[in-house]
Amino acid sequence: MIKYSLICEREHVFEAWFSRGSDFDDQKKSGLLICPICADKTIDKAIMAPAISTARKQEAMMQSQKKAMSMMNAAADKIRKEIANKCENVGDKFAEEARAIHYGEKQERGIYGQASPDESSALKDEGIDVSPLPNIFVPDADKKLN
Helix, strand or coil: CEEEEEEECCCCEEEEEECCHHHHHHHHHCCCCCCCCCCCCCEEECCCCCCCCCHHHHHHHHHHHHHHHHHHHHHHHHHHHHHHHHEEEEECCHHHHHHHHHCCCCCCCEEEECCCHHHHHHHHHCCCCCCCCCHHHCCHHHHHHC
16 A cells, blocks of 8 residues: 555645555546545645654654553553452352352352353353453462462
């Protein structure tokens, strides 16, 4: 795909994407190009600077990605700690415990553990709200047990 900066006769500048360089010429000859601002059909390519990837830009992008990953890992760590402090790992007895809590047979509390797809589906059919816990949020101490 090629992105061109285009300009109409009234000097409205806009961008358009083309599959090939020749598509612009073909569409211009066919009268298919129209200014989205004023509907003018006299369209030309505007002057534009090429997007050159320099070492500085690549380094800045890498630093930005590292910072974003660090922030996401910190957020995941906070969630893991919150789960470890406020919820109980009931292991493979998750479905039983969720039912007992739902039907008032056991005290309401936060739990997590393992359930088969069939068990999860049965819980949902009974109106028991359950959601899978992504592995990244499982408290670290419990990951070592699995």
